[in-house]
Amino acid sequence: MNKKRKELIVSAINNGTVIDHIPTESVFQVIRILGLDKTKNQVYFGTNLDSKKYGLKGIIKISDTYFANEEINKIALVAPSATLIEIKDFEVVRKANVTIPDNIEKIVKCFNPNCITNKQEVPTRFSVIYDENGNLKLACHYCEKNTSKENLTFV
Amino acid sequence: MKNRSLVSINDYSKEEIIKILDLAEEFEKNPRQETLKGKVIASLFFEPSTRTRLSFESAVQQLSGSIIGFASADTSSVSKGESLKDTILTVSNYSDLIVMRHPVEGSARYASEVSPVPIINAGDGANQHPTQCLLDLYSIRKTQGTLDNLDITFVGDLKYGRTVHSLAIALCHFNTRFHLVSPVELKLPSAVKRHIKEAKLQYEQYTSLNEVIDASDIIYMTRIQRERFPDPLEYEKVKNVYNLNNSMLSGSKDNLRILHPLPRVNEISIDVDTNAKAYYFEQALNGVYVRQAILASILALK
Ligand SMILES: [Zn+2]
Secondary structure (H helix, E strand, O other): OOHHHHHHHOOOOOOEEEEEEEEHHHHHHHHHHOOOOOOOOOEEEEEEEEEOOOEEEEEEEEEOOOOOHHHHHHHHHOOOOOEEEEEEOOEEEEEEEOOOOOEEEOOEOOOOOOEHHHHOOOOOEEEEEEOOOOOEEEEEOOOOOEEEHHHOOEO | OOOOOEOOHHHOOHHHHHHHHHHHHHHHHOOOOOOOOOOEEEEEEOOOOHHHHHHHHHHHHHOOOEEEEEOOHHHOHHHHOOOHHHHHHHHHOOOOEEEEEEOOEOHHHHHHHHOOOOEEEEEEOOOOOHHHHHHHHHHHHHHHOOOOOOEEEEEOOOOOOHHHHHHHHHHHHHOOEEEEEOOHHHOOOHHHHHHHHHOOOOEEEEOOOHHHHOOOOEEEEOOOOHHHOOOHHHHHHHOOOOOEOHHHHOOOOOOOEEEOOOOOOOOEOHHHOOOOOEOHHHHHHHHHHHHHHHHHHHOOOO
């Protein structure tokens, strides 16, 4: 596939943000986490695109929208490899990677069914910790139980 | 500690823990004072726990405070579906401090965030029970003369036993050598072991109790609780694995004391009760002094 045809798959935007290198299975989660299903701006996305580095990837382009770091970092849980490109007047003005934040609020459920956040209307709060093998876990601010990556579900 | 809620033992530093224990020692010498005179303490037991509730109520009344509240959720507005937030906000209008026990984990932390008055967690499901932890520490210090450098043996359900988790974490301040006796299925969770490892302390795990008795300064027995098990078959397999009886103590150290958060079922034989090393009933009495100390220090009356 030549470069020109590849660009045609997902339209270019003249102003806005491109989120590239999303694991293809996480594209819809990223859309939900960033609330893109509710935006009034144009959103283009692609899934199962070929990527040299990752095999298959997803991409999302959002017109006229720029994200604060803390907002974009929310997607790091599902798309740690994602890269961010900000475009103004067709020019790339900023490139960035996502980083996993120290605290995660509201977007993830606690895996403990007897946690207050699963029993009453209490928004979740976690701090991000790593176990001795370096695996990411979310320590619940309320029930103090750790939710591991395999048990992550999104609100 | 003034006006600060006590939700988890992790909320207190080593110095704050010691301060509570020192104050509890004063109350033990003189448990009837007017420290809480004019204060109203709410005691909200969303699930029944007669032992803990009576201990708190006795602590308050001996200090001339008054108590309002309920002993179980079915006699309160909670049974009509009132949210925890609404109950807490309502009760905080009538009280200076709220003691609460609730079956849901994290409920006390949440209550402390919505409540204008301080909260003392008297147990939130399988999560935390910090006043039990402080009374355990008090009992250890009182019987051993120190909290430092002790050989402490935990026995039974180390996986689901919240008193074990809190106490083990608190003991990481005190250079403890941990001996962990449990069936393989009920080993101490890695989240708790992490604290021990981070403090660079020694721990050993055993499945048999016999081999570790003679090395122990404290044996902390626990009941294997049916209600904590997601799988009833898992409970049936392990419910009777440990039984401490008097003959097993023949070679133990003179200073050994046996603790148990009570109620016990059959993990300690009654023939141990008359042994001078049995300490579980005095341990419960210490709970009153420790709770007096916590109440007084949060209300800044001592
Ligand atoms: Zn939780």
